[in-house]
Amino acid sequence: MKFAVIVFPGSNCDRDMYHAAKDALGAEAELVWYQDAALEGYDAILIPGGFSYGDYLRCGAIASTSDIVTSLRREAEKGTPILGVCNGFQILLESGLLPGALIRNKNLKFICHFEELIVNNNETLFTTDYEKDEVIAIPVAHGEGNYYCDDATLNDLIEHNQIVFTYKNNPNGSVADIAGIVNKQGNVLGMMPHPERAAEKLLGSDDGLKMFTSMLKNWRDQYATNA
Amino acid sequence: MTKVSIHVTLKEGVLDPQGKAIENSLHTLGYEGVHDVRVGKLIEMFIDHEDVEAQVNVMCEKLLANPVIENFTYEIEEGVAQ
Numbered sequence: 001m002k003f004a005v006i007v008f009p010g011s012n013c014d015r016d017m018y019h020a021a022k023d024a025l026g027a028e029a030e031l032v033w034y035q036d037a038a039l040e041g042y043d044a045i046l047i048p049g050g051f052s053y054g055d056y057l058r059c060g061a062i063a064s065t066s067d068i069v070t071s072l073r074r075e076a077e078k079g080t081p082i083l084g085v086c087n088g089f090q091i092l093l094e095s096g097l098l099p100g101a102l103i104r105n106k107n108l109k110f111i112c113h114f115e116e117l118i119v120n121n122n123e124t125l126f127t128t129d130y131e132k133d134e135v136i137a138i139p140v141a142h143g144e145g146n147y148y149c150d151d152a153t154l155n156d157l158i159e160h161n162q163i164v165f166t167y168k169n170n171p172n173g174s175v176a177d178i179a180g181i182v183n184k185q186g187n188v189l190g191m192m193p194h195p196e197r198a199a200e201k202l203l204g205s206d207d208g209l210k211m212f213t214s215m216l217k218n219w220r221d222q223y224a225t226n227a
Numbered sequence: 228m229t230k231v232s233i234h235v236t237l238k239e240g241v242l243d244p245q246g247k248a249i250e251n252s253l254h255t256l257g258y259e260g261v262h263d264v265r266v267g268k269l270i271e272m273f274i275d276h277e278d279v280e281a282q283v284n285v286m287c288e289k290l291l292a293n294p295v296i297e298n299f300t301y302e303i304e305e306g307v308a309q
Contacts, residue, residue, distance in 0.1 A: 057291070061290060065289075101295040103242065104243075104245060105244070106244055107244070108244045148295070148296055149295065
């Protein structure tokens with residue numbers, strides 16, 4: 001299985017994401033500079049955290065207008081798994097690939113610590129290795145991770161079981177304690193917490209690794225079906 | 228030259244913690260009567276094009292404002308020296 005890790009000017013979790021896919025999981029992975037807009041030939045696409053374009057205008061807004069996002073949209077439609085973490089989540093929202101927006105944390109602080117997440121939906125291709133309602137420890141590191149959407153969108157998310165992760169102790173003011181959501185098709189997941197920073201015991205938790213093993217397992221199942 | 232001033236503001240009901248912090252500071256300075264402080268953005272630009280209004284609308288919808296959380300208004304001034 002081959003992962004692409006998209007690198008924007010200002011991405012800073014790209015190496016961690018690459019390390020998680022390549023070394024912690026043991027799959028193939030490549031760093032893809034945003035100007036090399038080709039995303040064909042990868043089995044999954046990872047959009048890392050950081051501060052693309054210095055968070056100018058709004059977090060993720062400038063990145064969402066780049067050519068690589070056009071390729072990303074194409075891959076999303078094709079069903080390629082896409083995982084956006086932190087700034088990657090912000091880019092997915094700004095691109096309209098996921099509904100809602102992320103605004104400034106309620107307490108205005110940049111928060112950087114482990115949070116307990118509840119696996120609300122373990123039926124996505126990113127979360128099958130977790131138990132339903134399993135509590136996992138994953139670090140957050142953001143100033144604008146306060147998920148916002150209107151009531152109609154929230155009802156829609158609940159109705160289609162799109163809320164994948166919720167915070168046990170909401171640290172940022174997110175609507176309905178939302179930490180991560182998936183699109184209706186089930187192949188685009190965005191989340192504020194960083195599973196790639198919890199992919200090895202050495203890092204204090206390897207609870208994030210199961211996201212990568214889930215993706216690998218589901219890719220293998222699909223590959224076996226199509227072979 | 229045509230000058231455009233675009234105001235981007237948070238929609239009603241969207242939490243503005245920055246506005247809240249400013250409000251608290253103003254209270255500390257003794258401006259007790261101040262309430263509902265909201266922070267927005269002013270984006271100014273010059274445009275050399277005929278169809279300025281249509282362009283500005285699309286720019287705002289596509290990039291300058293996020294329709295999920297923000298509203299926008301703009302003023303167009305013709306014949307402004309840069």
